[in-house]
Amino acid sequence: MSAPSDNLVAGLSDAEVAARVAEGKTNDVPTRAARSVSEIIRGNVFTRINAILGVLFVIVLSTGSLINGAFGLLIIANSAIGIIQELRAKQTLDKLAIVGQAKPLVRRQSGTQPMPPSEVVLDDVIELGPGDQIVVDGVILEETNLEVDESLLTGEADAIAKDAGDHVMSGSFVVAGSGAYRATKVGREAYAAKLAEEASKFTLVRSELRNGINQILRFITYLLIPAGALIIYTQLFTTDSGWRESVLRMVGALVPMVPEGLVLMTSIAFAVGVIRLGRRQCLVNELPAIEGLARVDVVCADKTGTLTENGMRVSDLKVLESRSVTDVLAQLAADDARPNASMAAIAEAYAVPPGWTATATAPFKSATKWSGASYAEHGNWVIGAPDVLLDPASPVAEDAERIGARGLRVLLLGSSDRPVDAPDAPGVVTPAALVVLEQRVRPDARGTLDYFASQHVAIKVISGDNAVSVGAVAGSLGLQGETMDARRLPEQQDELAETLEECTTFGRVRPDQKRAMVHALQSRGHTVAMTGDGVNDVLALKDADIGVAMGSGSSASRAVAQIVLLDNKFATLPYVVGEGRRVIGNIERVSNLFLTKTVYSVLLAVLVGLAGLSAEIFDTDPLLFPFQPIHVTIAAWFTIGIPAFVLSLAPNNERAHPGFVRRVMTAALPSGVVVGIATFTSYLLAYQGRAATETEQTQASTAALITLLVAALWVLAVVARPYEWWRVALVSISALAYVVIFSIPAARELFILDPTNMTTTSTALAIGIAAAAAIEVLWWVQGHVLGERRRLWRAADG
Structure with a gap:
């Protein structure tokens, strides 16, 4: 202080x-746009899905069948899990935000x-x-x-x-x-x-997952309204089973139509991602940025502070004239109230200024690449890029270029023929010395670049430093491709985009050019991440699809970035990409499970409803819905609920693919149709009509449930691929859980199950196995349609 x-x-x-x-x-x-604790609680309790389940729960309670109201526990579970995870994420982010926030002087x-x-x-x-x-x-x-x-x-x-x-x-x-x-x-x-x-300027990161899930939920809403109306009418007004039985069957049809866990699992996946990245000192300002970085195919990396460490040291001083230049360097450094890394290194090397008084000063700007001061009788002095202050073809500039080719930063100290605050400054510059600065390449930079190369993510090194020096650093890190001086870059966007496709490394880039380069890459359909730490990176960070700032960078760069690496480690980026891939891949898996359930539930309701209408028209036996609420509740436990929770948090390194909605619907619709038709067929074969006893009706419901469970478990087995030991264990334990439920007499009585009719049960099993075989064939066909190579087992390299 x-x-x-x-x-x-x-x-x-x-x-x-x-x-x-x-x-x-x-x-x-x-300090950051985050929900308060009360908003988090309200947002997780008062949801549309909870409202639907709550109304159905009250209806079931009115029948006096408490066990059939077990699905009401979903309201508590959904709310509690959502609140706990979001509060944990908020706590993590708030702590990191305090560490990473800009602190004005x-x-x-x-x-x-x-x-x-x-x-x-x-x-x-x-x-x-x-x-x-x-x-x-x-x-x-x-x-x-x-x-x-x-x-x-x-x-x-x-x-x-x-x-x-x-x-x-x-x-x-x-x-x-x-x-x-x-x-x-x-x-x-x-x-x-x-x-x-x-909200007229600042927008959230575009999230394909968020938009896709909203689109899917709208589609489901359109299905629910007619299917729900049909099943309500047929169960309440066409059957003669009494109002309690009819109400329970109606609720049994409506409950599984609601994808109650889809939004919850998505929120949990994002929240856990935030917590995991927080442990690596990575502040995520916008949650979908995790997803966004996983979709990136071009990373524009600033050299200084990203590939190299921030600190510098003076490694050599090449004096070009007889007078002492160390006094000038010391005074210029002393007069810089806010020195950048270069001037800080000079101040450390030449710590005793002569005590001159500046009559004029010119601060360093990224656009001009030089700074300076005028000292009356001691002259006008400038320091900056040799190829900017001198003719690039001059011997001194060429000498600086040769030194820079070794990956060193070279500054020219020169005297000017006019005051540094003159409109046409710096004027004619007479070289006095070359200051050679050494930057250390980050030890983790090579491994990070190798990771991106292995994932087919292109790297573009963009720097304000000399192009030859930047190229030398990039070459030492194994980056292949041409180096270009940005002063030769075309201004036309199409031509600029073409140049960016051809070259890898760019030097002498102005801030406005960094922004233009981001726009040019985006115009070619690329998803662009920009990393940087300086004020000259701010415009590009803001306009990139994902902006990544270093924690030690300027407050402006941290303010506009979606992700801030508080530990300043470029090597944290692969973990962010990995976390994004985990979120995307796992939400896709979970969506397949929930939407398959919605599809077969709606289809089953429509088929039963149409059968009920035909019965009314042709005066035949009406068709009760096969399941009571407790049946669909236990069906969801081990085919969807618990497995979905495990899968949403599991490791997943698969590359992110575009087309979330198409991919999910391509998988869920056919599988849901197969499960729905198989279950309806099994029920029709077991259904004894209006004259059926209560035992026979329970046996028919049990047969339909057995078929549904076998088919739904195979959907889980397909979604869990490619297999690892724990995925096989998850599917096996889920199947074993139902074997246990059906084997224990007390459980059968509690859950209203009766598998004792061996003919009916065997038929149900056979239909379920046939449905599972159809789902297996569909999985291989879908892979061909989507252009994906299907694998049963995960490869050794992950």
Whole structure:
């Protein structure tokens, strides 16, 4: 903490801060868009599915059959599991958000120190430097070459120079210079807070899973209405079984139509993914970003801070003229209030400045690639990219190029013929020295790039550094492909996209070019992830499909990214991709189970309903629905409920495929039709008509249930592929559970089962086995239709 000096605007006193807090003039906007605890509880309890099951539960209770109301436990289980997992995810994210949030430098009379944004109050004085995000609206009090980028708010691409008295808006960020501003609007009065509430600028990551499941649920709703109406009418008004029996059969038809666990399992899969990634210090600002990164096929990686470590050191100094340049380097570094990594390395190497007074300064900008200062009689000095400050064909620039080819960063120190704040600066530059900086390649970078290569994800290295130097670093990491100087990049999007397909490494890239490169790749149908840590990466991070920022990066880059790697490890990305694949693959499996159940339940209801209508028309025996609620409840336990929970959390490294809805419906519809027709056939063969005794009706229901269980277990066996030992165990235990239920007399009595008629039971088993064989054939045919190689067992390499 440093005390304010006399020539700076003083901040608030502790008493003034306390008074503003008491008046509620604080920056009370939540740090991240997250549901509160009460919202989580309401969101998981008061759902459409819980409402449907709740009404059906009350109807069943009115009949006095408590055991048939067992499905009501689903309401409690769905709500409790959903609440617990979402609260765990919220706790993880909130802790990480506190660690990763931008902390503005607040100047008060008690000292200047970084503070959480929520502790900023009205009239606070906040200091600014390159890469700082402006957290509240305010008025500039002090500035030194201050430039602010407001593109995230206004869409205007050019940085705007700010003078004392100018207004700045929250959500913008500093690209160059330094200064201080006084907070004039805080909390929900601030511009960015209003913008976010109106949702006019900030959008969620596009989620194929979320959109697909919503589309499927709409489709199911259209099926439920006519099927439900038909079964309600036929069971209540065409049968003569008494209102209790009719009501129980009606509810038995309606309950399995509701995919009660689909949304729950999806939420759990995402929540567990957040918790797992949180343990790796990965902050996921938007949950579908986990899914998005798993679908990425191009990763645009910044070199500095991503492939190489942030820190640098001066490894060599090539002096080009007789006068001492170490004093100049020391003074330039000392005069930089917010040094970047290069100037920090120079300040460490040349720590004793001569004490000159700067008459003019020019901050470093990614667009210009140089900075400098004028020192009256000591001259005008600039430091930056040799190939920018000099003619690239000059001997000094060529020498710098040769050094850079070894993967080193080279800066030119030179004297200028005009002040650095002149409109046409830097003017003519006379070389004085080449400063050679060494960056260490991250030890985990090679393995990470190899992983992406093995997964057919293209890597594009995009950097503001010299192209030859960037190419050398990329080459040392095993990246193949051409290197290009971005100053030669075409501006036309189609031509730019073509160039990006051909080249791998790009140097001297401006911030606006990074953004254009992301757009060009997206125009070719690529799903693009952008990694970066600097202020020059912000625009590209925002426009990429998935933005990944380093925790040590600028506050602006962390603010716009969907994923923040708080431990600054590029090697965490494969784990994020793996988590996304687990979520996508497992939700697809679980969706197959739930939608198969919905399809066969709706089909069975329609077939029974049509049979009931025909009975009314032709005056034949009406058809009771085969199942009471307890039957469909126990059928769901081990064919869907428990296996779906296990499968939703299981490891899964399969590549993410597009077309979620098509793939799920291609699998679930045929399987559901087979199960529904087989179950209806088994029931028809066992049904004894209106004259059937209660025992005969129970035996017919049991026969239909046996057929359904055999077929549904084979659906589970297919969905669980490719097999590993634990998947085989899951299917086997599920099948064994039903054998146990049917073997224990007390369980048979409790669950209203009677398999004692061996002819009926044997027929039901045979039909179930035939249905299982049909499902097996369908699985292989579906693989051919979808163009997928079917495998029974997981390969040794996963």
